[in-house]
Amino acid sequence: xxxxxxxxxxxxxxxxxxxxxxxxxxxxxxxxxxxxxxxxxxxxxxxxxxxxxxxxxxxxxxxxxxxxxxxxxxxxxxxxxxxxxxxxxxxxxxxxxxxxxxxxxxxxxxxxxxxxxxxxxxxxxxxxxxxxxxxxxxxxxxxxxxxxxxxxxxxxxxxxxxxxxxxxxxxxxxxxxxxxxxxxxxxxxxxxxxxxxxxxxxxxxxxxxxxxxxxxxxxxxxxxxxxxxxxxxxxxxxxxxxxxxxxxxxxxxxxxxxxxxxxxxxxxxxxxxxxxxxxxxxxxxxxxxxxxxxxxxxxxxxxxxxxxxxxxxxxxxxxxxxxxxxxxxxxxxxxxxxxxxxxxxxxxxxxxxxxxxxxxxxxxxxxxxxxxxxxxxxxxxxxxxxxxxxxxxxxxxxxxxxxxxxxxxxxxxxxxxxxxxxxxxxxxxxxxxxxxxxxxxxxxxxxxxxxxxxxxxxxxxxxxxxxxxxxxxxxxxxxxxxxxxxxxxxxxxxxxxxxxxxxxxxxxxxxxxxxxxxxxxxxxxxxxxxxxxxxxxxxxxxxxxxxxxxxxxxxxxxxxxxxxxxxxxxxxxxxxxxxxxxxxxxxxxxxxxxxxxxxxxxxxxx
Numbered sequence: 250x251x252x253x254x255x256x257x258x259x260x261x262x263x264x265x266x267x268x269x270x271x272x273x274x275x276x277x278x279x280x281x282x283x284x285x286x287x288x289x290x291x292x293x294x295x296x297x298x299x300x301x302x303x304x305x306x307x308x309x310x311x312x313x314x315x316x317x318x319x320x321x322x323x324x325x326x327x328x329x330x331x332x333x334x335x336x337x338x339x340x341x342x343x344x345x346x347x348x349x350x351x352x353x354x355x356x357x358x359x360x361x362x363x364x365x366x367x368x369x370x371x372x373x374x375x376x377x378x379x380x381x382x383x384x385x386x387x388x389x390x391x392x393x394x395x396x397x398x399x400x401x402x403x404x405x406x407x408x409x410x411x412x413x414x415x416x417x418x419x420x421x422x423x424x425x426x427x428x429x430x431x432x433x434x435x436x437x438x439x440x441x442x443x444x445x446x447x448x449x450x451x452x453x454x455x456x457x458x459x460x461x462x463x464x465x466x467x468x469x470x471x472x473x474x475x476x477x478x479x480x481x482x483x484x485x486x487x488x489x490x491x492x493x494x495x496x497x498x499x500x501x502x503x504x505x506x507x508x509x510x511x512x513x514x515x516x517x518x519x520x521x522x523x524x525x526x527x528x529x530x531x532x533x534x535x536x537x538x539x540x541x542x543x544x545x546x547x548x549x550x551x552x553x554x555x556x557x558x559x560x561x562x563x564x565x566x567x568x569x570x571x572x573x574x575x576x577x578x579x580x581x582x583x584x585x586x587x588x589x590x591x592x593x594x595x596x597x598x599x600x601x602x603x604x605x606x607x608x609x610x611x612x613x614x615x616x617x618x619x620x621x622x623x624x625x626x627x628x629x630x631x632x633x634x635x636x637x638x639x640x641x642x643x644x645x646x647x648x649x650x651x652x653x654x655x656x657x658x659x660x661x662x663x664x665x666x667x668x669x670x671x672x673x674x675x676x677x678x679x680x681x682x683x684x685x686x687x688x689x690x691x692x693x694x695x696x697x698x699x700x701x702x703x704x705x706x707x708x709x710x711x712x713x714x715x716x717x718x719x720x721x722x723x724x725x726x727x728x729x730x731x732x733x734x735x736x737x738x739x740x741x742x743x744x745x746x747x748x749x750x751x752x753x754x755x756x757x758x759x760x761x762x763x764x765x766x767x768x769x770x771x772x773x774x775x776x777x778x779x780x781x782x783x784x785x786x787x788x789x790x791x792x793x794x795x796x797x798x799x800x801x802x803x804x805x806x807x808x809x810x811x812x813x814x815x816x817x818x819x820x821x822x823x824x825x826x827x828x829x830x831x832x833x834x835x836x837x838x839x840x841x842x843x844x845x846x847x848x849x850x851x852x853x854x855x
């Protein structure tokens with residue numbers, strides 16, 4: 250058995266090219282001198298410093314590094330100081346803009362005019378000066394100029410001497426800033442398509458217009474034959490490979506071979522599949538982010554990688570009819586740990602489903618946690634469960650459940666063996682403990698691939714999400730004539746009695762990881778029952794995040810101008826730019842569609 254010292258905590262690191270985006274804080278002030286401005290300087294700059302301190306303490310980048318804030322050198326009372334601030338922000342790499350003010354200011358003269366940077370305005374709710382009037386005026390300016398901005402305004406009046414940030418303002422600051430950072434972190438990165446179309450799955454028909462115009466991401470394509478070349482020519486770190494194989498032998502426990510005995514591979518062939526699977530993992534990672542060790546081996550071009558913030562592997566069928574599948578590679582890359590220790594998970598889609606990969610990326614950047622890739626496989630009604638397993642569904646599962654299961658890409662974090670305050674969770678990697686890594690691995694078996702699916706063999710992870718925790722399933726779909734549309738559903742993972750799980754699970758492929766999911770119902774539209782959720786889902790795949798993050802996804806989607814067609818987020822949690830209300834207030838979903846169509850994708854027209 251390997252020792253726990255192998256699961257070291259790796260230091261947060263930036264593994265992609267390009268500087269991490271910063272949050273820019275713009276203190277706006279009444280420009281009238283000889284008394285007015287002078288009386289407001291300290292309070293206005295104090296708001297900026299308080300916002301910066303709060304955001305730095307509240308947020309991290311998904312790689313664990315701290316978030317930096319840049320404050321304008323002076324308060325902004327007019328166009329000259331606005332220009333100075335814009336120049337400073339451009340030099341500093343600001344990707345998110347927050348304007349703060351306790352008073353009246355000249356709206357069009359002090360506003361942020363950068364069309365590519367998400368922006369918000371926090372107007373102090375005080376009676377001494379008309380901060381709310383400025384907030385309304387500058388938002389009107391943003392809307393009139395086609396530069397949507399988020400409105401942040403506390404519910405309760407504060408005294409001018411009160412430097413605290415109320416909880417409701419804190420929540421909006423955090424929600425806006427995290428979504429804005431997610432948007433900024435995508436820009437300039439790559440989606441790496443390893444192969445092309447998998448079994449006619451439309452999501453694997455990678456749409457460069459979507460990635461470029463909506464996300465600011467370029468698309469890169471590498472043929473799967475590159476795996477063969479790198480394996481045969483040994484273009485990988487041999488020392489790391491040896492270490493990885495020792496780790497696999499110690500921690501990756503083999504499960505039952507479900508293939509008919511006459512078709513089962515020999516021990517020698519299974520061992521060879523392990524070797525290939527580990528090499529594939531090393532190679533896919535190196536293709537995504539590069540590996541300086543390859544340069545020392547004489548492979549300078551290969552060492553560079555593709556600066557991929559997200560990727561996908563076609564696999565089926567041109568690869569998997571002959572070579573081991575990508576299940577091990579996908580599961581390990583998507584997890585918060587491997588033979589090198591505890592580290593940020595990669596975002597990697599099975600079957601090269603780029604649209605699900607993009608959704609996984611959004612979830613990861615918003616939560617800092619690993620993401621579950623799964624088929625939305627089966628709706629089990631209470632009646633069907635009773636008939637097949639003799640069990641009455643109760644609690645959160647009483648209305649029925651969805652069987653989320655797929656061959657490879659589900660992160661091992663989803664075993665449910667991580668805890669916080671005694672409850673099962675999924676954590677940012679910097680909170681994961683050695684004991685939790687061990688527990689996740691002990692809860693996972695690796696079954697020989699079902700050869701009717703994967704003629705080339707391989708190893709598929711098999712685990713069960715063991716517990717109940719809040720989760721959000723989401724998916725971007727591309728609709729001809731419309732473009733991208735996001736759908737999401739908040740709910741809970743649920744735990745079934747072991748006997749019931751076994752009966753239901755073995756009706757499909759039992760070598761794959763399972764998560765039982767119960768959507769939260771509202772009694773309306775696609776959320777009137779669990780069957781309707783399944784019936785309205787737009788594709789065969791879904792991306793599942795820990796926690797109820799629907800409101801965060803809605804905020805990010807509005808920044809990216811991606812409308813949301815299906816969600817069960819309560820109205821008071823929805824936070825979109827103020828302009829959205831002018832496209833209709835009676836039906837926010839329809840207004841979202843009109844607003845996104847009006848503004849169009851941030852980075853260009855499709």
